[in-house]
Amino acid sequence: MLIGVPKEIKNHEYRVGLTPASVRELSAHGHKIMIETGAGAGIGMDDAAYQRAGAEIMADAAGLFAAAEMIVKVKEPQPAECRMLRPGQILFTYLHLAPDPEQAKLLMDSGCIAIAYETVTDERGRLPLLAPMSEVAGRMAVQVGAVSLQKANGGFGVLLAGVPGVPPGRVAVLGGGVVGTNAARIALGMGADVTILDKSIGRLAQLDDLYGPHLKTAFATTEAIEEAVFHADLIIGAVLVPGASAPKLVTRAMLGQMRRGAVLVDVAIDQGGCFETSRPTTHDDPTYIVEGVVHYCVANMPGAVPRTSTFALAQATLPYALKLADHGWKAALRADPHLLAGLNVAEGRIMHPAVAAALGETLHDPGRMLAA
Template identity: 80%
Template structure:
């Protein structure tokens, strides 16, 4: 199979869908890889590294989309890329279609087969291709939140760890999954006063066993979340419903009761955000202030640390990339039910239930696609 690796074009996105090591794996399986020049520059991997691994380098993204049977990316295709997709071509990347009807329409119209990293599962029902970036984003959320609390950036002017005689910042983490657990870990490590919310009592028990009395755990109810948010210095939104739009846990009305200069970091912004007032921002302009509250809503947070993120992502994705290349998408999806869960769009129709529901479209069952 001819696999295409275009350079990412989203604002300040420096990750890349395949490393030279990934290209070498594909080449060892007899596949060709067409790499756009400069695709790996953001992670310190030049064109020569890809050539040495067996890739063919071209300066033209249009050539990659025109020739490749499968496109491997990191972020969702931008409109100019959607227009280059073609019928039957495999697109393997993060998609996050539920809050993005325009992208969904363009991919449907292209006739491409879109397989989303974020809905591929494993034997335990986890999301193995989302987890690496969730780990990065969770750890980064505290880092960017701590910086955003600085007065010069609109924040309250609070040091996360405090100092002797001055209490640490109060950090509230909404969601005890991969993002939330990693955020709590870093916040605790920096000396903050941390409370984490979740609706799973077994998960809260696991977190209590893991971190002991240093981490406050709380069952998520509207009243409990509201009370904690009102007194928080930093709130991290880490709620995930696989493939679906994120629930809104912090409403616009709650902002007036928060501390002026408090910070909201919405890690769920890719799925529409879990704060009602969130809107996507970029690394170029990461924050905005609304009703005195600083919002950090960068939709590709791990892109700020592309080298770490790329290696974490590609070592998780390469087994699935190889399956798709070795067998073709129909056979690969028939043979691997977990990869099958990644199918979001095929034959111009939505095939993932949560996406179809969020977009108000009819669901085209995967079984029909594979028949």
Template identity: 75%
Template sequence: MEIGVPKEIKNQEYRVGLTPAAVQELVAHGHQVLVESRAGAGIGMSDDDYRQAGAAIVENAATVFAQADLIVKVKEPQPEECLLLRPGQVLFTYLHLAPDPEQARLLMASGAVAIAYETVTDAQGRLPLLAPMSEVAGRMAIQVGAHALEKVSGGAGILLAGVPGVAPGKVAVIGGGVVGTHAARMAMGLGAEVVVLDKSLPRLAELDGLYGPRLKTLYATAEAVETAVIAADLVIGAVLVPGANAPKLVTRAMLGRMRPGSVLVDVAIDQGGCFETSHATTHDQPTYVVDGIVHYCVANMPGAVARTSTFALTNATLPYVLRLADLGWQQALRDDIHLRNGLNVAQKQIAHPAVAAALGVEPTDIMELLA
């Protein structure tokens, strides 16, 4: 099979779909890999690095899309990329279609088969291709939040760690999944006072067992969320409903009761955001202020640490890319229910139930698409 890796064109996106090591694995399986020139420049990988791994270097994305049977990317295709897709071609990348009906419309119109990293599951009910970027984003959330709290960034001028004789900053993490756990770990490492809110008692018990009295855990009632948000200097939105829009858990009314210069970091912004006042930003202009509260809502946070992120992502995606290439998408999805859960669009229809519900359409039975 011919596998294509175009250069990412989303604003400030430096990651790439495959590393040279991943290319070498695919070539060893008998596949051909086309890589757009300078696709790996953002992670310090040259065209020669990809050539030595066995890839063919092509000059532009149009050639990659025209020749490849399977396109492997990182971020959702931009409109001009959607127009390059063709019927039956397989796209494997993050899609986040729930808050993006225009992208969904373009993908359906293309006739391509779109498999989303973020809805692939595993036997434990986890999201193995979302997890590595969630780990990165969770850790980054504290890093960028701490910077946003600085007075020069528009924040209240609070040091999360505090100093002797001065209390540390307060961090509220809404959601105790992968993002929330890594955010809490980083915040505790800095010495902040941290509370995690979640609706899963078993998950709260796990976190309590891991971190003991250093970490406060609260069941996420509406009252508990409001109290924690109002008291916090930094709030991390780490809520995920796979495939669906994130619930709006922090209202605008709450902002008026927070300390001016407090910071909200919405890691759920890819799925529409979990703060009522959130809208997507970029690394060029990452923050904005509403009612005196600084919002950080960058939709591709891990792109800022592209090298770490690309290697972490490729470690997770490579086995699935190999399966799709070795077996073809239909057989690979028939054989693996967890990879099958990644199917979002096929034959100009929406296949994932949660995505379909968010877009207000009826989902198509996946097994019919695979018949």
């Protein structure tokens, strides 16, 4: 198969879809890889590194999209990229379609086969291609939140670690999944007073076993969320409903009862955000203030640490990319129901139930298409 890897064009996105090691592996399976020139610069990999691994360097994205049978990216295609896709072409990347009807329409219009990293599952119902970036984002959330808490950045002026005689900052983490667990780990490591809230008693028990009395846990009722949020210096939104829009756990009305200078970090912003007042921001302009509360809502947080992020992501996606390339998309999806769960759009139709529900579109049965 002819596989193309374009240079990412989202604001301050420095990751790349394949590492040279991934290129070498795919090449060993007999596939031809094209890399847009400069695509790996953000992770310290120049064109020569990709050429040594067996890739051909392409001068521009237009030529790459026109030639490739499968496009492997990191972030959702921007409108200009969507318009370069064609019927039957495979797109393998993060999509996050639930809050993005424009992208969904462009992908449907293209006729491409769009497989989303974030809805691929494993045998235990986990999201193996989302997990690496969730780990990065969860750990970064505390880091960026701590900076945002500085007075010069609009924050309350609290040091999360505290000092002798002065209590540490309070951190509330909404969601005990991969993002929340990693956020709690870093916040605890900094010495903060951390509470994590989740709807699963089983998950809270696991976190209690993992961190013991150093971590406070609470079942996520409306009252418990309000109690945690109203007293926190830093609130991290870490909820996820695979493929669907994130629930709004913190309303605009709740902001009025939060302390001025508190910080919200919305890691769920790719799926629409879990704070009612959230809107996507960029690394160029990452925060804004509503009713005295600082909002950090960067939609591609891991893009700020592209080397770590790319290598973590590439090692997770490579086995699935090999399946698609080795067998073709129809055979690969028929053989692997977990990869099939990643199918969001195909031949102009929505194929994922959560995406269809979020967008108000008709859900089509992928089984019928694969049987044809």
